[in-house]
Amino acid sequence: MFQLKLKYLPLLIFLIGVFSGCQNENESTALLDAEIKTLIGKMTLDEKIGQMFQAADGFYSSEEELKKAVREGRVGSFLNIQGAERVAEIQRMAKEESRLGIPLLFGRDVIHGYRTIFPIPLGMASSWDTSMVKKAMRISAVEAASMGINWTFAPMIDITWDPRWGRIAETTGEDPFLTSQFTKAMVEGIQGDLNDPTALAACAKHFVGYGMAEAGRDYNTTYIPEPLLRNVHLKPFKAAQNAGALTFMSAFNDLNGVPTSGNEFTLKTILRDEWNYKGMVFSDWASIEEMISHGFASDKKHAAEIAVKAGIDMEMATTAYIENLKKLIEEGKISEELINERVANILRVKFQLGLFDKPVENTALSTDTILAGSHLAHARELARNSMVLLKNSHHILPLSKEIRSLAVIGPLADAPHDQMGTWVFDGNEEDSETPKTTFQNLLGNKLHYAAGLEYSRDKSKNGFIDALAAAGKSDAILFFAGEESILSGEANSRGIINLPGIQAELISELKKTGKPLILIVMAGRPLAIQQELEMADAVLYAWHPGTMAGPAIADLVFGDYSPTGKLPVTFVKGAGQIPFYHYRKNTGRPASKSDVIHIDDIPRNSKQLSLGFKSTHLDYGIEPLFPFGYGLSYTKFQYSNLKLSTKVLNSTSTISVSADVQNIGNFETDEIAQLYIRDRVGSITRPVKELKGFKKFRLMPGETKNVQFDIKPKDLEFFNGEKFVTEQGDFDVWIGPNSVDGLKGEFAFE
Numbered sequence: 225m226f227q228l229k230l231k232y233l234p235l236l237i238f239l240i241g242v243f244s245g246c247q248n249e250n251e252s253t254a255l256l257d258a259e260i261k262t263l264i265g266k267m268t269l270d271e272k273i274g275q276m277f278q279a280a281d282g283f284y285s286s287e288e289e290l291k292k293a294v295r296e297g298r299v300g301s302f303l304n305i306q307g308a309e310r311v312a313e314i315q316r317m318a319k320e321e322s323r324l325g326i327p328l329l330f331g332r333d334v335i336h337g338y339r340t341i342f343p344i345p346l347g348m349a350s351s352w353d354t355s356m357v358k359k360a361m362r363i364s365a366v367e368a369a370s371m372g373i374n375w376t377f378a379p380m381i382d383i384t385w386d387p388r389w390g391r392i393a394e395t396t397g398e399d400p401f402l403t404s405q406f407t408k409a410m411v412e413g414i415q416g417d418l419n420d421p422t423a424l425a426a427c428a429k430h431f432v433g434y435g436m437a438e439a440g441r442d443y444n445t446t447y448i449p450e451p452l453l454r455n456v457h458l459k460p461f462k463a464a465q466n467a468g469a470l471t472f473m474s475a476f477n478d479l480n481g482v483p484t485s486g487n488e489f490t491l492k493t494i495l496r497d498e499w500n501y502k503g504m505v506f507s508d509w510a511s512i513e514e515m516i517s518h519g520f521a522s523d524k525k526h527a528a529e530i531a532v533k534a535g536i537d538m539e540m541a542t543t544a545y546i547e548n549l550k551k552l553i554e555e556g557k558i559s560e561e562l563i564n565e566r567v568a569n570i571l572r573v574k575f576q577l578g579l580f581d582k583p584v585e586n587t588a589l590s591t592d593t594i595l596a597g598s599h600l601a602h603a604r605e606l607a608r609n610s611m612v613l614l615k616n617s618h619h620i621l622p623l624s625k626e627i628r629s630l631a632v633i634g635p636l637a638d639a640p641h642d643q644m645g646t647w648v649f650d651g652n653e654e655d656s657e658t659p660k661t662t663f664q665n666l667l668g669n670k671l672h673y674a675a676g677l678e679y680s681r682d683k684s685k686n687g688f689i690d691a692l693a694a695a696g697k698s699d700a701i702l703f704f705a706g707e708e709s710i711l712s713g714e715a716n717s718r719g720i721i722n723l724p725g726i727q728a729e730l731i732s733e734l735k736k737t738g739k740p741l742i743l744i745v746m747a748g749r750p751l752a753i754q755q756e757l758e759m760a761d762a763v764l765y766a767w768h769p770g771t772m773a774g775p776a777i778a779d780l781v782f783g784d785y786s787p788t789g790k791l792p793v794t795f796v797k798g799a800g801q802i803p804f805y806h807y808r809k810n811t812g813r814p815a816s817k818s819d820v821i822h823i824d825d826i827p828r829n830s831k832q833l834s835l836g837f838k839s840t841h842l843d844y845g846i847e848p849l850f851p852f853g854y855g856l857s858y859t860k861f862q863y864s865n866l867k868l869s870t871k872v873l874n875s876t877s878t879i880s881v882s883a884d885v886q887n888i889g890n891f892e893t894d895e896i897a898q899l900y901i902r903d904r905v906g907s908i909t910r911p912v913k914e915l916k917g918f919k920k921f922r923l924m925p926g927e928t929k930n931v932q933f934d935i936k937p938k939d940l941e942f943f944n945g946e947k948f949v950t951e952q953g954d955f956d957v958w959i960g961p962n963s964v965d966g967l968k969g970e971f972a973f974e
């Protein structure tokens with residue numbers, strides 16, 4: 225009994241420490257470290273190496289083998305083990321039947337919902353609403369915990385500038401500031417109160433630079449110079465650490481010639497030595513062994529040596545560690561001290577999560593929480609907030625609820641699985657409400673449905689006749705275009721990012737009916753939809769909205785709410801414009817709109833050497849299809865009266881920048897105001913726009929609100945290749961509705 229109490233003491237003190245300030249925190253950290261050391265002192269080398277292994281379901285040849293491994297302490301975590309009862313039983317065995325009673329971590333990818341599926345992360349990010357996203361992740365954690373899961377491999381916080389990359393769907397977009405805000409929200413939502421049975425350990429992934437895969441082809445090589453690494457890609461990971469993320473996952477990519485799962489510079493120099501990260505770092509699936517294919521390790525033993533030295537504490541799914549770490553010690557290539565360090569990081573997470581403490585029967589909660597009414601209501605609200613209105617000619621949207629007839633057409637109108645998007649292991653298509661179902665329920669026989677195309681890549685025109693007939697009988701057409709969930713996500717990269725198949729052809733046929741044509745796009749990436757945009761009267765970009773797609777879309781289509789979403793990524797006109805992002809540099813020959821000469825306008829037999837020596841494309845020009853931060857509403861907002869509290873910032877002061885935003889339309893809704901800066905001259909060149917703040921607020925028709933942001937010297941800081949600096953000089957500042965429009969001011973930092 226006494227022993228038992230002592231065992232829980234460090235956790236208790238650690239938690240008190242977390243909530244009651246630094247000194248206690250230091251004491252509790254020291255106590256916890258001492259407890260971990262004592263435990264490690266009791267462990268055999270085999271037990272230590274066991275902790276460093278995460279077994280995937282199916283790894284052991286039978287349940288008996290699995291249980292034997294647990295009893296013998298040969299495994300520290302499981303991945304994808306299913307079933308609350310089974311998980312509880314395995315956990316009970318670890319705690320009661322293994323020699324030292326060390327609990328297990330049960331990990332699973334709960335990326336944007338467990339059973340209640342929220343929009344894909346890129347959709348969630350379009351809400352620019354961190355509290356809504358935090359709540360969604362809390363709900364996901366509560367549902368997952370009810371199945372015994374205590375660790376999820378989220379948030380995914382890679383930054384990408386390439387919509388060809390399938391995993392763009394899992395990101396929160398192209399911007400380091402926006403992603404860092406969502407990182408904090410997601411980590412806090414997932415972990416909640418670590419004392420609570422519904423707390424899940426969060427995992428910041430993939431460390432680091434994975435989103436820069438060349439040509440957007442998944443797993444491809446990345447080259448990221450250190451300023452870009454630190455100013456962009458590492459930023460969200462620092463935010464994850466600050467938010468208390470208990471774990472980090474290394475990535476698959478080769479970064480500047482060194483695979484990230486064996487990269488001492490990122491894993492050791494930056495993460496451990498510079499940032500002093502105390503959490504657990506684990507590999508991605510097989511990413512240790514894959515260093516052999518990368519040409520960085522000669523065999524599994526070599527790969528294990530590289531990874532363990534660089535700082536990977538636990539290996540996911542593969543066996544380089546369990547097969548080789550002991551041998552590496554025997555050969556004197558690594559020390560047992562190094563193993564102790566790695567194991568300490570693993571045990572720390574188990575203590576912090578309270579796994580030694582929490583009674584096993586509590587690990588598996590009641591299943592009533594799954595798909596609770598409040599969860600579905602939040603999924604609907606977040607889906608609604610994630611959709612971005614890209615075009616709305618002649619206020620065609622919202623439609624009147626009194627509409628006499630409506631055509632619902634398109635391959636994504638009734639796709640219960642695909643509307644959930646990528647990375648859905650536990651969502652069930654039977655739980656999805658599709659647009660077809662919702663509109664049918666709302667309109668009865670006034671609704672004319674025809675798929676037109678069975679799925680996005682369908683090349684058969686057999687369905688066109690029915691689709692045109694449905695359109696002919698209707699006052700307006702809702703066309704649900706897009707791509708299935710399988711076309712985005714891991715390993716699902718595309719070189720051509722247009723609407724797949726012959727959707728454009730069907731849209732063009734429907735256009736000929738002369739009926740109002742409203743395009744609703746469900747996709748896992750920003751597709752190049754220039755052609756379709758021109759044909760449609762309105763375009764609502766819905767991403768993959770999740771379980772509640774149908775009701776959320778209907779809420780917007782019939783004007784119960786206005787769309788409020790804004791783009792977390794730049795939309796390109798075509799893949800040839802990639803990469804195109806607002807954080808770009810200016811070049812020595814920036815073009816303005818008047819410099820652009822279109823390829824069709826070049827005189828035949830032109831003998832000129834060039835057309836102005838400016839940085840532009842002869843076909844695309846200089847603008848993207850839609851800029852970062854863009855999104856329309858059913859109302860209009862007017863920005864005015866930009867004010868800066870002072871024109872000069874110094875190292876101890878703050879500038880307050882404010883503007884008035886007025887709702888000059890007829891619809892009560894939210895606006896998302898954005899703050900950007902530009903550092904005009906730097907010791908290395910600086911981006912043309914950097915997002916530094918955003919605020920979402922509600923305005924009644926006619927109402928004006930003053931939106932205000934603070935800029936501190938820290939906000940001007942950047943890594944210049946040698947160190948982080950805040951340089952004196954002149955800055956531009958904007959408050960606006962997106963990354964290109966807005967009110968511009970200026971200030972100096974002295």
Ligand code: BGC
Nearest residue numbers: 303333377429430508509714
């Ligand atoms: C992915 C990770 C994921 C892991 C486990 C890997 O292929 O890259 O993001 O968490 O699998 O499913």
